[in-house]
Amino acid sequence: MVLDGESRHIQAISPRLTQLLGIPDKERHALTASSVLGKRLSQRLRHELQGQQRLTSPLAFSRPHTLTRFQLNAYRNERHVIVEIEPLNPLGKRRLLGTVNERLMRIAEATHQEELLDYLVTAVQQLTGHDRVSVCHFDSDWHGLIVAEAQGGHLPVLLGQRFPASDFPITLRRAYERHPVRLIYDVNAPADMLLMYTPEAEIDLRHCFLRAPAPERQRYLQRLGVRGALSIAMQGDTGLWGLLFCHSAAPHPVAPPVRDAVRTLVQMATQRLLLLRARQEARYLQRVQDSLVLSANARVEPQSPAQLLNEQAETWCSLFRAHGVALWLKGSVSASGHTPTAPVICQFVKRLEKAHRHSGPWCTRGVASEPLTASLSMPDQCGILAVPLSMNPAARGWLIFFRPEQVETLYWAMQPTSAPLPAVMVAPSAAWCEEVVGRSEAWQRVERLAVMDLGEDLTLAISAYEISTLNMHLERERKALADANQRLEQLAHFDPLTQVWNRYRIEQAIEAELVAAKRYGAAFALLLFDVDHFKQINDTHGHGVGDEVLVSLARLVEASLRGCDHLGRWGGEEFVVLATHSDIEAAVGLAERLRSLVATLHVSGLDQPITVSIGVAIWRPGDSCKTLMGRADVAMYRAKRSGRNRVEIAEERVL
Numbered sequence: 065m066v067l068d069g070e071s072r073h074i075q076a077i078s079p080r081l082t083q084l085l086g087i088p089d090k091e092r093h094a095l096t097a098s099s100v101l102g103k104r105l106s107q108r109l110r111h112e113l114q115g116q117q118r119l120t121s122p123l124a125f126s127r128p129h130t131l132t133r134f135q136l137n138a139y140r141n142e143r144h145v146i147v148e149i150e151p152l153n154p155l156g157k158r159r160l161l162g163t164v165n166e167r168l169m170r171i172a173e174a175t176h177q178e179e180l181l182d183y184l185v186t187a188v189q190q191l192t193g194h195d196r197v198s199v200c201h202f203d204s205d206w207h208g209l210i211v212a213e214a215q216g217g218h219l220p221v222l223l224g225q226r227f228p229a230s231d232f233p234i235t236l237r238r239a240y241e242r243h244p245v246r247l248i249y250d251v252n253a254p255a256d257m258l259l260m261y262t263p264e265a266e267i268d269l270r271h272c273f274l275r276a277p278a279p280e281r282q283r284y285l286q287r288l289g290v291r292g293a294l295s296i297a298m299q300g301d302t303g304l305w306g307l308l309f310c311h312s313a314a315p316h317p318v319a320p321p322v323r324d325a326v327r328t329l330v331q332m333a334t335q336r337l338l339l340l341r342a343r344q345e346a347r348y349l350q351r352v353q354d355s356l357v358l359s360a361n362a363r364v365e366p367q368s369p370a371q372l373l374n375e376q377a378e379t380w381c382s383l384f385r386a387h388g389v390a391l392w393l394k395g396s397v398s399a400s401g402h403t404p405t406a407p408v409i410c411q412f413v414k415r416l417e418k419a420h421r422h423s424g425p426w427c428t429r430g431v432a433s434e435p436l437t438a439s440l441s442m443p444d445q446c447g448i449l450a451v452p453l454s455m456n457p458a459a460r461g462w463l464i465f466f467r468p469e470q471v472e473t474l475y476w477a478m479q480p481t482s483a484p485l486p487a488v489m490v491a492p493s494a495a496w497c498e499e500v501v502g503r504s505e506a507w508q509r510v511e512r513l514a515v516m517d518l519g520e521d522l523t524l525a526i527s528a529y530e531i532s533t534l535n536m537h538l539e540r541e542r543k544a545l546a547d548a549n550q551r552l553e554q555l556a557h558f559d560p561l562t563q564v565w566n567r568y569r570i571e572q573a574i575e576a577e578l579v580a581a582k583r584y585g586a587a588f589a590l591l592l593f594d595v596d597h598f599k600q601i602n603d604t605h606g607h608g609v610g611d612e613v614l615v616s617l618a619r620l621v622e623a624s625l626r627g628c629d630h631l632g633r634w635g636g637e638e639f640v641v642l643a644t645h646s647d648i649e650a651a652v653g654l655a656e657r658l659r660s661l662v663a664t665l666h667v668s669g670l671d672q673p674i675t676v677s678i679g680v681a682i683w684r685p686g687d688s689c690k691t692l693m694g695r696a697d698v699a700m701y702r703a704k705r706s707g708r709n710r711v712e713i714a715e716e717r718v719l
């Protein structure tokens with residue numbers, strides 16, 4: 065029955081309906097919604113359809129003076145409300161409910177897709193009694209594959225066979241999304257003529273499920289040898305996951321409660337299926353993430369990208385069902401397993417960089433027919449999955465997986481329009497057999513998601529490595545700079561032969577001491593000493609021995625000084641000791657001690673004693689470094705002249 069948009073006036077009615085409801089023929093031309101449905105029911109229908117596309121659940125009713133009960137379903141199309149009415153046969157609803165509940169429980173407990181679908185088709189077949197119940201799953205190209213089937217009769221087996229996408233045009237798929245149940249009692253039944261109440265009314269009855277099928281659908285089902293059909297959409301989270309078909313070789317009515325029960329079972333099974341798939345995908349994604357996190361955590365030192373690839377290649381290849389993996393970073397390639405050569409990978413990346421600017425993965429199943437890989441030598445490859453690694457906006461790296469060819473034999477229940485010719489008819493299943501070559505296994509949605517996760521993790525790991533390498537370089541440079549500074553300081557302040565202060569440094573120290581003495585009046589002394597007959601040592605034993613004498617002497621003197629006194633090399637074989645806080649007696653005492661100490665020095669290869677002549681000068685107010693050193697020099701020469709190996713004081717002893 066077709067009502068106007070307000071659900072008040074009848075626009076058309078099927079003579080079969082009036083027959084079913086027991087309305088006499090003579091009344092058929094003056095019917096109203098109330099006279100067909102009763103006042104209360106037609107009011108309820110109006111009320112429940114307000115603002116709704118379809119009734120949330122069917123309404124049951126009976127007509128006065130009859131025992132038969134009826135079920136009413138209604139939905140809106142563009143301008144009309146379509147009301148479908150069918151008899152509710154007195155099948156024990158309670159018994160059905162019990163059976164359905166038990167089956168729902170089993171479905172809710174299934175842990176694998178195959179187990180779940182096998183149980184679903186068997187349960188549906190037992191409920192409806194159709195000859196064949198099949199589940200058809202759509203792939204990404206909308207080809208359908210029969211993945212589960214229960215058989216109870218005379219129709220051929222379809223399990224494992226495919227239906228081409230052309231069998232499921234977009235209009236049909238949309239229709240299933242809006243009206244998930246389609247029922248055809250008898251494929252051959254002629255279309256029902258409607259009794260029109262308003263001549264101009266053009267009525268769209270495509271979505272009725274109690275109607276004879278459209279002629280092309282009718283022909284299609286006849287080709288399949290089907291007379292009775294019930295199909296129910298399996299709605300996934302991103303569109304149709306598949307369809308459940310019930311087919312019979314003979315006309316096959318299905319009572320409304322059974323049909324509703326089947327629908328509930330299918331919905332429940334689809335939910336469970338999606339849950340199982342989501343769990344499986346989550347486990348897979350976790351395994352992919354673990355593969356990197358584990359390796360990153362396993363060591364304190366970050367690994368280089370090449371090391372990472374080397375260590376993880378096997379795990380990654382098995383996770384992504386690939387036979388090779390390559391990592392392209394700043395023009396250099398690390399690879400493992402079966403991959404093209406490095407120059408080919410570089411060329412491929414160059415093309416990818418131009419053609420694929422977004423951050424998602426790029427993939428192909430058919431390298432030979434892919435424009436991006438055209439003319440590149442990739443003889444062992446059929447599939448590529450590549451994900452960019454966004455190290456920085458200017459330079460991206462690429463992680464690339466390779467898959468080999470996977471020759472696949474497809475059995476088409478209906479000849480695919482895309483099938484390469486000649487397609488071979490295979491007896492006895494009457495399926496067309498197509499051998500697909502030159503393609504790899506398809507890259508699944510979850511694999512494309514996982515490779516993005518892996519790409520992000522890998523980017524982090526590589527960045528961590530680069531930062532740590534940079535820090536290492538910085539640290540190395542910092543140390544080199546510190547070493548250079550130290551060497552510079554050494555050169556600036558120390559005599560390279562004896563490693564005691566050089567003239568420049570001891571002069572600095574004397575100047576500082578002069579300032580302190582001037583300010584606080586703290587006396588200090590300079591001891592200038594010179595090795596006696598040093599020229600002779602050089603001449604007799606060679607410069608090497610002479611050097612050795614200077615080094616040993618400096619060590620000895622330095623070691624015997626107080627912490628506040630300093631030794632410096634003044635030049636040649638002359639040294640100076642800056643004796644702080646020293647008056648003349650202390651200075652002379654020190655000079656005598658050094659003189660006799662030096663006389664004990666023994667240098668290998670030298671049999672004569674080493675002696676020094678020392679001149680001592682005490683600070684006087686008004687002294688400069690020059691005057692003070694001048695006096696010490698005079699005293700030292702006096703010591704030389706007086707026979708050497710002695711101490712001379714520049715000043716009169718002031719007591």
Ligand SMILES: Nc1nc2c(ncn2[C@@H]2O[C@H](COP(=O)(O)OP(=O)(O)OP(=O)(O)O)[C@@H](O)[C@H]2O)c(=O)[nH]1
Nearest residue numbers: 594595596597598599600602607610611636637704
């Ligand atoms: N091996 C060595 N010899 C040096 C060095 N510096 C200066 N001389 C030498 O030390 C010698 C100093 O000789 P002279 O100034 O004649 O003094 P001397 O032979 O010690 O005689 P007196 O000082 O009068 O006892 C020179 O032959 C210099 O070449 C040095 O670093 N190593």
